[in-house]
Each structure stands twice: as C-alpha cells, then as structure tokens.
Amino acid sequence: MKKKVFLNVKLIIIGSGPAGYTAGLYAARANISTILFEGPNPGGQLLNTSSIENWPGQFNFISGQELMTNMKKQVKNLHIKIINDTILKILTKKKKFIVLTKNNQYFSDSIIIATGAIARSLNISTEKKYLGKGVSTCAICDGYFYKNKPVAVIGGGNTAIENALYLSKISKIVYLIHRQNTFRAEKILIKRLMEKCISKKIIIFQPFILKKILGDNSGVSGIKIQSVIEKNNQILKIFGLFVSIGYIPNTQIFKNLLHIDSNGYIILNKKSKFFTTETNYPGIFAAGDVVDNVYKQAITAAANGCQAAMDVEKYLHIK
Helix, strand or coil: CCCEEEEEEEEEEECCCHHHHHHHHHHHHCCCCEEEECCCCCCHHHHHCCCECCCCCCCCCECHHHHHHHHHHHHHHCCCEEECCCCCEEEEECCEEEEECCCEEEEEEEEEECCCEEECCCCCHHHHHCECCCEECCHHHHHHHHCCCEEEEECCCHHHHHHHHHHHCCCCEEEEECCCCCCCCCHHHHHHHHHHHHCCCEEEECCEEEEEEEEECCEEEEEEEEECCCCCEEEEECCEEEECCCEEECCHHHCCCCCECCCCCECCCCCCCCCCCECCCCCEEECHHHCCCCCCCHHHHHHHHHHHHHHHHHHHHHC
C-alpha cells in the first residue's frame, strides 16, 4: 500500500494528555498548521482518576475522563486535526521531519513530543480490575477520597515515601509495604517517615510483597500481603491502594534520535538561548511527563505544553 503524504504541516504533536492538548490549543491560537496524534492511550494517565478537584477554575468534581474529553473538544473546535494513530518512527531530512505510522507518512517543520509516562505495574491479576476503584497511582490526585480511612502504599523509593507522608495527613492510617529490607529514598524522607511511625500514623511492613487485592463491585476492601522471609500471609483492611513503584516514560521510539537519560526521560537542551523545551535536536521539543520526573502533575504538564507551543512559534519564526 502506497503511503499518503501530508505536506505543508508546520507542527506535529505526539501525545494526547494535558501537555499535548494544551500545546495544540496554543498552536491553534498562533495559527500554526498542526496535526496531533492521540497514540494508543488517548487522554493519558488522567483517565485512571475517578474524580479531580485541583484543576484551577473547576470547583465541582470532574472525572479524568470528562476533563480530557473537554480538552479534546476544545482543541478540535480550534480546527486542529486529531489523528487516532501511533507513531512508529521519526526520520529527519534537512530541516524537515518525516513522521511514519503504519500506513502513512507526514512531513512537518517541527515536533512536540508529549507522549507522557505510564506508572509501573505490579502485574497482579486484580490490579487492573480495581484501577480507579480503590487502586491509584497518584496520592495527590486521589488521596482526599480516603479521608479518615485506612490506605496502603506499595514501594520504597522517594515517590512511595512522599505518598505515604502525604496520605498520613489525610487518612486514618497508612500501611507502607516494601519488598526490600531497606528504602531507596533520600535520608530526609526516611527520617520523616520514621517520625510518622512513632505516632502510629504510618505502619511499615518490610520485607513484604503484595499477593492479592481484595474487594467487590464497590471497590477495594483489603489486601493480602506476604512476608518475604517467613512466607506468612496477612490481611489488611484498606479502602485505597496507592502503587508507587515508579514511572516509565513513553520515549522508546525516540532513543536513537534524542538524548534520553537512564530512567527514560528526554534530556532538554539547557544550553539553548531561546527555548526552554527544546531537545538536543533543533525543531524537536518535549513537554510533560516525558521530561518531568519531579512534579508529575496534570497542571504542570499542561503548562509545559503551553511553553513548548510558544517555543515552536518562535522557532518557526526564526527558522
């Protein structure tokens, strides 16, 4: 099958989370001809969040699904072409980029990568079943819904301990389950964790592994954990389970073109005099969770998407 060619496109945005859609919004306002690729998971990680209350200006609860649907509608209303397809490869030709999908090829003067990241999975059968119904990967997003209720956190790095500390201010009790004898987190976080343990706000189970998530149609009701050493099982009654074992940026297809660190995050060109979101390759910009391993919030991703689109506008002007 002969591939179709889309010419005279100034910008291609890869990704349909808050960063990608916001980049599309600002590209449209700058009158930049744009194609946005949704990818295999349109809407990104927010689709796993049942209710959001920290989106500025949205004072009523809104689901992640509804928020991302609204963002998509807003971008479509500005006549940005949204394509439900997955990028396979990016080729470079002088100052042009050729973006290849299974059946088509697209030419562009610039690219914004906003492919996001996915939370690492525990790979147990009941994890997907209760995702959004008690299982979460974001304590800041969903912690409030378990106010004065027992919850559990899985993990032993910075994210896990930060989530446990955050939840200890909200929930009745926090069980922190870690499969190792020692934590990988920073010492200051471990110190704060131990202070919370003294007050019994956090109870640590280590070395323990999660064996099963328990629940019914209404959501999570408990977990079964097992001692790594003694192999005995325990049942903990909880209503929220926060999986905090890290994230995997969706950057694999860019590894032969861009500078990417050992954790998979795109490294931005800090020496650039004009653009804060530029990668090592001129004309390719990155925004959201593919570059952010610190904040990991929808609002910061959206702001980053805005920056990337504004950088593209300036790049196309001086190109």
